[in-house]
Structure formats: structure tokens, C-alpha cells
Amino acid sequence: MTVATRPPPRARYAARRDAILSAACKVFIDQGVSGFTLAAVAKRMDLHPVSLTYYFKRKEDLAAECMRLTLSRFDAMLEEAEREETAQARLRAFVGAYFETRRGIVLGEAPRLLPFGEITQIGAPGDEELVEAYRALRQRLARLLRPSDAPWLTGPRRYMLAHLIIDQLCWSDTWIAGYEIADFGRVAEKISDVMINGLAAPGRTRPDRPLLDLGAPPAQNDEVTRERFLVAATEIINREGYRGASVDKISAYLNVTKGSFYHHNTDKDELARACFERTFDLIDEAKTRGRSEASGWERLWLISASLTAHQTSGERGRMLRHFALSAMPGELRRSISGRFQQIANAFSGIIADGIADGSIRPADPLLSAHLVMAMFNSVLLLEHWGEDATVETVMSAYVRPALMGFFTPE
Template sequence: MSAAESRPVTVKPPRTPTRRFEARRNAIIASAVAEINVRGVRGMTLGDVAARLDLVPTGVIYYFKNKEELAAACFMKAIERFDALIGVGLAAGADERTRLQAFVDAYFEFKRQAALGEAEQIVVFNDVRALNSAPVGEAYVNMFRHARELLTGRPGAELPRLDRNARTHLLLSELFWSVAWLVMTDVQDYGRVARRMGAILADGILPPGVAWPEFEIPRLTRDEDPSAEASAELFLRAATALINEEGYHGASVERISARLNVSKGAFYHHNETKDDLVVACFERTCEIMWRAIRAAEAEGGSGLKVLAQASVALVHHQMTGNLPLLRTSALTTVPKSINTQLVRQFDRVSMRFASILSDGVADGSVRPVDVNVAAQMITGMINASAELSFWAPGLPSEAAAAHYVRPLFEGLLSQAPAAG
């Protein structure tokens, strides 16, 4: 061995990023967050991110090699923030109710600060699965497990894993969904919303001593509905599934056509434009939601019974996969040219939920709650059922009422349903 070969090799430690580097990197992430929250993961481009900062795209590539890496950084930062908020809840004390309210309070205080520019905005989680990033997916699952510690159940009556999973999914989804309707709330009232949402999450909307109503689940499909093999119906189903999985921009003409194994020419033979098909998907979802409400109202009963029956019917319908409902959270990335009319339709549904809640308060079947907040939470629960099977695997559709819908009505701190 020569002297040169025996000489120890010196490995230089990686250079510590400078403050200027970190500042520019954080600015790029903030710009990307703003883009993703408007356009979704698939719609965000490095060019648009750069333009917000008066940079050229290569200026972004110096920090992130592609948009997937940049989007992953955005989600990792959001997960880190949520983990910290969950930590606030867990550190609030041994009492489960105190921990849950502390988590909700911390979340809305963060949203208040972000709205006032006192804290950085974070990316919404609507399109997190569209990124298809293993590190982000692993971090999100770890965050979910962390949040699950908030809902252990009472001593001696611990919640089974299936119930903890379903309730944790519901808890996180309600906070995620709040970004869709907080715009209608004055920033200074966010703390008020937190207290009212926390009370519903903990105790539900049933008054003490009121039992869960008995009812049959109404059938939401009709004989005149198009068959699953009909050409137009095939495109509706494919577009709905893709929007649910990957957001508005993820459901491109190419991807919809590929899912059906047809050409783009075949797509345009059956659809004028992609947006026409997207509008049809949203309109059908609204139509089915109204079917559930009308069917429950036609059968009559207390406000609670009508609301529970409609909610169970919609969640059951979504989980059976028959004429699937579109995730209403996908509205956040729909172009403004069609967004306004679609939001108005969903607002009408939420207003009806609020009206039914008011009926329940009046007849004593619903405890006095903020009906506007409760209505949005019911909409959020229905919206999140599109991903329930992912977080509560093995939960059959006929069991969704007991393990997923009732916990919102009876409170996340209520006991698990009896086995069998």
C-alpha cells in the first residue's frame, strides 16, 4: 500500500444552509401553499410559484428539483404544524374532554393568526393522496396515530381500534373541512366557533336521555337512473372517482379517458368539455343529497330522526359505491368560472341541514347548538365518508351508522356501540 493510499480520507461535513437560503426556501414553500390551496397539487406549476415571487422557474428548481418535491415540502410542513397542535391537546391534561377542546382551540387560534398574517398558512389536505409520496404518506399516518391518542375512551371503557380510527378520521376531517366555510365567519369569532365545534365534537347534538332514532335506510337510487353501463354514466363515475382521489386538476381528460380505456375523441363525443362533466358530477351529488333529505322528511318524525336518517342514507350510499358522491371539498380547486354556482348549490343543502337542526331544537330532539356550525359539521362528515374505508378498513357499509355517523350525533366521547 502506498503512502497516498494509507492517508486517511477527510470527508467534509455538509454545508449548513445559510439564513438567506432558508428564507428563500420558506418563501417558495409559502408561494406553493397559496397555489396548491387554489389549484390543487396537480394544478400547481413551478412557473406560477415562481411568478408570485418575481422569480424565473429555474430560481425555484435551485431549491426544489421538481414540483412533486416542492409539494411534498408543503405537506410535510403542514403535518408538522398539525402534530404540534395535537401535542397542545395531549398536554392539556388527563381529562379527555379537556384534551379535545384544547386541540380544537389551538387549531382555530392558529387559523386566526394565519388569517391575520401573524402565522404562515398551511396547505389544505384535500389533495394529499394525489401527491402519491411515500414519505408524506408515512408522516400523515404518524400524525393520524398521534391524533388518535386524543380519543382513547374512558377508563374501563376504552374504544376499540375500529372506533378510534373512525372517530379520529371524523375529528381531523371536520377541521380540514372548516376551511371551506370559515370564510363566512369573522376572524375575531374563530374562538367562538372553536368552543361551539368542540362542544358538538365532545357531546354531539342529542340531548341527555334522548335515544338514537329507529328508521329504515331509504334507497337513494331510482329506476330511471342511468345504468352503470350507460356511456354518459361511465364518464360520470370515472370523473367522480378521479376528483375524489386526486382533485379537480387530477381528473384530466386524458386520465378520465385512460381509466375507461377510451380515446380523447370518445370523451369529447360524449362530453362538450371537461368542466361540463365536472358540473354534472357536482349536480348529481347535490341531487342525491336532496333525495336523502326529501325521503327522510316525507317519512316524518322529529328533527333528529330526519337528520339522522338522511345522514345515514348518504354515508351508506357513498360506501356501497353506487352512484358515488363527489367530495365537496374538491370545490376548493374548481375554477372560479364554475365554482360560484356549485358553492351556491351546496350552501342550500347546508342551509337545509341547519333548518332541520332548528326543527330538532324546537321539538326537543336536538340539544341547543349553533345550527350553522352543526350543519357544516354534518356536511363535513358526509364529505369525509368518501375516505372512511381507507382509515377504518373492514368497516362494512351497514355498520357505518353505528361507528361513524352516531359518534357525531352522540359525541366523540360517547361509548362505543355494543358488539354485534
């Protein structure tokens, strides 16, 4: 009779630790940094919280280790891509490795990847280890994009494109469930194609159009209005995540009392939904005002470039970043995710129209739409582009390569 042998203690420790990390990653994604606790992880594993402290003494230690795991997996993707000889081949390999990683996640072979939106909120105050590691990741990806024959693609521009690539790939959290695992390879190929070659048809140039001013101009007085609450809540959710944006913090941002908050708003959930509705209204305004452009390419440029300018300047209140969805209550998250999908379908229609009229090169319309949405949603504030940066800087160094191809000459 064969007697089953127990794994050695070190192997059991490693297996349990991996299981804790996998469960913790799910809790982090569902609850955000502010809702992340050892008790929540233990409950997901049907364990007593004290048993987790043998592996991780504090919730901050466990959250940080989850983020290190995500960063190390991106490093592994880069290591695989760095074997290729050209920048274009390296980018294709990196995108392919990312969707191969997503395949393993769907199959249950690996824990989920954490979003980077709340990375500054993890760990002890003043601890810059994870932020520095994330910065190093983007620098490494920027080096991956360094071509041998494109002097205009400078280091700072490549660094901003690295930020864009990571956000475009992480945006897949909102739509990857709509694809079968067998299609992930095709998805990676189609996304790589748009990143490298852009969407403009051969011979098309950047449209010479004034950008649209979207949303209401900022008020010129100190009156506390619903709009000011929406702008303030959006800023704090973008910075600290949904659970980190408390009623107290939103009120303090506007220097008002909690009583004033509840005078203008029902509760935080209602305000968060309204922030997303305001975001959707801005996108709808851009689509409506850009509808009269002569071709699909001109419509796509004007709408998406105007939204990017609005998001980077912040003068009229930014849009909510997509990662704010991760810690929202389930019903609210599903409702907003559905609205994002409707908007993606609308942009897909603009791209399909451009392919039909010959102004946009043949590409997968829906996947291209997701890349465009990530572009304008994720752009950094203008102050992060450098002391002398203007909206035109963002148009030429970010929007143009995103829509016309990363390696397309100026």
C-alpha cells in the same frame, strides 16, 4: 447616523425559503398537484423560475415540503392538546389550536394549510413518506381521544374518528370566510361541544329506521351513458383531484375513446360541474324523502345516515369530495361553494327545528350543519373499514358517535 444592517446570509436564505413555501402553498391550494409547477410559484412571487431551483430542485420537492409544513403544524396542535389530562379536554384543546392556527393564516402570519385529499399524488411514484406521516398523524390524534372510562371506544374506532375530525376541521375551508377573526374562539368552542356531546337531546336514541336507497341503481348492461361518465369522473376526481382527472383518464376508466367522451360531454369543466350537480341532487333526494319524519332528530339521522351509507358503499356512485373544489376554475368554484352553503343552511334549518321541538340539544345550528355535511361527504369507502365491515359497522362506529357524541356510551 444609523446605518441599516443587512441580515446575515443564513437569515436571508431562511426568509426567502419561507416566502417560497408560503407562495407555494397558495399555488398548491389553487391549482392542485397536477397544476403545481415551479413556474406558477415563481410567477406568484414575481421571480424567474430558475431562482427557485437554488432552494428546491424539482416541483415535487417543493410540493412535498409544503405538505411536510402542514403536517408539522398539525403535530404542533397535537403537542399542545396532549398536555391536557382528559380525552374531552384534549379534544377541546386540539380544536382550539386548529382555529388559532386559522387565525394566524387570516392575519397573514402563517402560510395556508394544505388539504390532505391529494397527499398520495405528491412526490415520486412509490414514495410513501408523506402517506406514512399522515397515517402517523391520525394515529396520534386517535391516541388523543383515548378515554379512561370508555372501553367501547376501541383503537380502530378512535382511528376512524380521527379521520372524521381532520376532515370536519378541514371542511372549514368552505365556510370560515363567513366569520370574523374575533369569533374563531367561539367557533372552536361550539364545534368541540358538538363533537363531545353530539346533537341528540337527552333521552334520545338512535332511530330505528331503514336507510334510504339514494340515486339510480347501477345499469345491468355495458352501455356507455352520461350517468356512467358522471360516476367515473367523480371517482377519478376524488382520487386524483380536479386537475389530475384528465379526459384521457376518465375515458380509460370506462374503456372508451375520447370521441365517446365528447359525444356525451361538452368538456371536463362541464362534466365536473355536472358531477357536483349530481352530488347536490343526491343530497336533495335524501332531504325530500326524509322530510316526513316525526322530529328534527329523526329527520337529521335518516338523511345524514343514508347519505353516509351511500358514500361509503359506493354501489350507486359516490358524491364528489369537498376538496375537489380547491383546484377548480374560480367562477366554477364560487358557484359550487355557494350551493354548498345553501345545503348547509338547509341542514341548519333541520337542526333548528329539532332544537325547537326538543329532540336536538341546543347547539349552533349552522356550525353543526357543517360538521354533519363533512361526516357524510368524507366517510371512507367500506373496503377501508376492514375485511368484515358492513354499512352497519359504519353506522355504529362513525355516524352514531358523530351525531350523538364521541364519548357517549352505546
